[in-house]
Amino acid sequence: MATGSMINGKTSHWWHQLGQPSRRPGLPGDLTVDVAIVGAGFTGLWTAYYLKQARPNLKIAVIEQEHAGYGASGRNGGWLTNSITGGREQYLKQSGFAAFLRRSGLGRLPGGFGGGLASGSTSGPVSRDTVERFQTLFNQTVTEVMRVAELEGVDADIKRGGEFNVAYTPAQEARLRRFAAAEQRWRSTDLQLLEASEARAKINVAGTRAAIWHPHCARIHPAKLVSGLAEAVTRLGVTIYEGTRAIELESGQVITDHGTVRADFVVRATEGFTANLKGLKRLWLPMNSSMIATEPIAPEIWDEIGWREGETLGDFAHVYMYAQRTADDRIAFGGRGVPYRYGSRTDNDGTTQPVTAQTLGDLLRRFFPQLQNTRIEHLWSGVLGVPRDWSATVGLDRSTGIAWAGGYVGTGVAATNLAGRTLTDLIIGERSELTEMPWVDHRARRWEFEPLRWIATRGLYTAYGVADRQEFAGRKTTSPIAKIADVITGRH
Numbered sequence: 001m002a003t004g005s006m007i008n009g010k011t012s013h014w015w016h017q018l019g020q021p022s023r024r025p026g027l028p029g030d031l032t033v034d035v036a037i038v039g040a041g042f043t044g045l046w047t048a049y050y051l052k053q054a055r056p057n058l059k060i061a062v063i064e065q066e067h068a069g070y071g072a073s074g075r076n077g078g079w080l081t082n083s084i085t086g087g088r089e090q091y092l093k094q095s096g097f098a099a100f101l102r103r104s105g106l107g108r109l110p111g112g113f114g115g116g117l118a119s120g121s122t123s124g125p126v127s128r129d130t131v132e133r134f135q136t137l138f139n140q141t142v143t144e145v146m147r148v149a150e151l152e153g154v155d156a157d158i159k160r161g162g163e164f165n166v167a168y169t170p171a172q173e174a175r176l177r178r179f180a181a182a183e184q185r186w187r188s189t190d191l192q193l194l195e196a197s198e199a200r201a202k203i204n205v206a207g208t209r210a211a212i213w214h215p216h217c218a219r220i221h222p223a224k225l226v227s228g229l230a231e232a233v234t235r236l237g238v239t240i241y242e243g244t245r246a247i248e249l250e251s252g253q254v255i256t257d258h259g260t261v262r263a264d265f266v267v268r269a270t271e272g273f274t275a276n277l278k279g280l281k282r283l284w285l286p287m288n289s290s291m292i293a294t295e296p297i298a299p300e301i302w303d304e305i306g307w308r309e310g311e312t313l314g315d316f317a318h319v320y321m322y323a324q325r326t327a328d329d330r331i332a333f334g335g336r337g338v339p340y341r342y343g344s345r346t347d348n349d350g351t352t353q354p355v356t357a358q359t360l361g362d363l364l365r366r367f368f369p370q371l372q373n374t375r376i377e378h379l380w381s382g383v384l385g386v387p388r389d390w391s392a393t394v395g396l397d398r399s400t401g402i403a404w405a406g407g408y409v410g411t412g413v414a415a416t417n418l419a420g421r422t423l424t425d426l427i428i429g430e431r432s433e434l435t436e437m438p439w440v441d442h443r444a445r446r447w448e449f450e451p452l453r454w455i456a457t458r459g460l461y462t463a464y465g466v467a468d469r470q471e472f473a474g475r476k477t478t479s480p481i482a483k484i485a486d487v488i489t490g491r492h
C-alpha cells in the first residue's frame with residue numbers, strides 16, 4: 001500500500017474533499033444575546049437548531065475558534081449510530097457486590113461494551129425500562145438526523161445500512177458471542193448474530209469467524225452534514241462568529257479574544273477542546289483518534305469485498321477500528337494512533353504522525369488483502385472528549401445559566417442530536433421525556449494531574465496493543481493483559 005503523496009492533516013479528508021470553507025466574520029466586539037453557544041460542532045449547531053425551532057425569537061450567537069465543523073464533527077468516521085457512550089448497564093440499578101464495584105470504580109458487570117470507570121459519578125441508577133427508553137431514543141435519533149437533513153436540503157451521502165462488527169480471531173469471537181448474548185437480553189437493540197458465511201456475504205473480511213449487525217446506523221459524510229447544518233442554522237437567524245476563541249465561560253457571559261458576549265444562558269459545546277478553557281483542564285481528557293482514506297477502489301475489487309449497503313464496519317479488537325465505504329467508493333478507516341498528548345494538548349489541524357498511516361494501512365490490508373496496491377490518499381486525526389467515567393453528559397446549572405453537553409468519547413455523531421434536543425428543553429424550561437434521561441446532569445470527577453494522566457493513558461493503550469498482538473498471533477482467549485486493563489478502565 002503506497003503512502004507517497006499522502007496528505008497529512010488539513011483538518012480531514014472530508015474537508016479536503018469538500019474544500020476548506022470560507023470563514024464567517026468574527027465577533028465584532030461586545031454583544032448581548034439570549035443564548036451564547038461556544039463551539040460550532042454538531043452539539044452547538046443542533047442546540048441552536050432546536051432552540052430556534054422551539055423559540056424563533058431567541059437571539060442566539062455561536063462562538064467558534066476556527067470554522068463550523070473544525071473539530072471532531074468534521075473529521076469523524078461517519079457512523080451515525082445509536083451507541084450510548086459507556087454502555088447501557090452503567091445506568092441500571094445494581095445491588096450487592098456489583099454496585100460496590102461500580103461505585104468504587106473497580107469494574108463493571110460483564111456484558112457491557114466500550115464502557116468505563118464509574119468512580120465519582122453523581123447520577124443515580126434508574127430502572128431497566130428507563131434504560132430501554134433511553135436506547136429507543138438513541139435508535140430514533142438516527143432517523144431524526146436523516147429527517148432534518150432531508151428537510152433542510154443537506155446532501156450528506158447518508159446511507160442507512162446498519163452497523164456491522166466482525167470477529168476475526170478466536171478471542172475476538174468469544175467476546176463477540178458474549179456481547180451478542182448480553183445485547184439480546186435488551187428489547188431495544190435489534191441485534192443479529194451472523195455466522196461466518198452470512199457475515200462474509202455482507203462484508204468479506206479475511207478470517208471472519210462471526211459478526212453482529214443491527215439496523216440503527218447510517219453512514220454519513222461528516223463535513224457535508226456539519227456544514228449543511230451550519231447553513232440551516234444561519235438561515236434560521238443564528239449568527240455563527242468564526243475565528244473567535246472563548247477564553248472563559250462564566251455565569252451570564254463568555255469572555256473571548258474579540259470581546260465579551262453577555263447572555264442569559266451559556267452553552268459549553270467544546271468537547272475534546274474543553275481542556276483549553278480556563279478552569280477546565282482536567283474535566284475531560286482530550287483523546288485523539290486517527291483515520292486514513294484510500295483512493296477510490298476499482299469495481300472488480302468491490303465485487304470481491306461486497307459491502308454494498310453502506311454498513312459501517314467495526315471489529316472486536318481491544319484497540320478497535322471503525323470504517324465506512326464512502327459514497328465515492330473509498331474506504332475511510334480509523335483507529336490506532338497517538339491516543340493522548342502530554343498536558344492535554346490538542347492537535348494541529350489534524351496533522352498526525354505519518355507512522356499511523358502505516359499502522360492503519362497494515363490493518364486495512366489484513367481485513368482486505370485485495371488492497372495490497374491501493375494508495376492511501378489522506379491521513380488525519382481529531383480529538384474527542386473523555387470524562388473520567390467514560391460517560392457522556394448533558395445538563396444545565398440553573399443557578400449559573402451555564403449548560404453543557406459532551407464527553408461522548410467515540411460515539412457522538414448521533415448523541416449530539418439527542419443532546420441538542422435535550423439542552424433545548426432544559427433551556428426553555430420544558431420538562432420532557434428527554435430531560436428525564438439518565439445522562440442529564442450526570443457528573444464525573446476530574447482526571448488526575450500530570451504525569452499521571454499521560455502514564456495511565458499510554459500504559460493502557462500499550463497494554464491493549466500487546467493484547468491484540470497476542471490474539472492476532474493465535475491466542476484463543478482474551479489476553480490476561482487486556483483483562484487487567486479492562487478492570488482498570490472499567491470495560492467488561
Ligand SMILES: Cc1cc2nc3c(=O)[nH]c(=O)nc-3n(C[C@H](O)[C@H](O)[C@H](O)COP(=O)(O)OP(=O)(O)OC[C@H]3O[C@@H](n4cnc5c(N)ncnc54)[C@H](O)[C@@H]3O)c2cc1C
Binds near residue numbers: 039066277334383412
Ligand atoms: C477521528 C474521529 C472519528 C470519530 N468517529 C466517530 C463516528 O464514526 N461516529 C460517532 O458517533 N462519533 C465519532 N467520533 C466522535 C464524534 O465525532 C464527536 O463525538 C462529535 O463530533 C462531537 O461533536 P461536538 O460538537 O460536541 O464537538 P466538536 O465537533 O469537536 O466541536 C467543538 C467545536 O468547538 C470549537 N471550540 C473548542 N474550544 C473553543 C473555544 N475555546 N472557543 C471557541 N470555539 C471552541 C472547536 O473548534 C470545534 O469546532 C469520532 C471522533 C474523531 C476525532
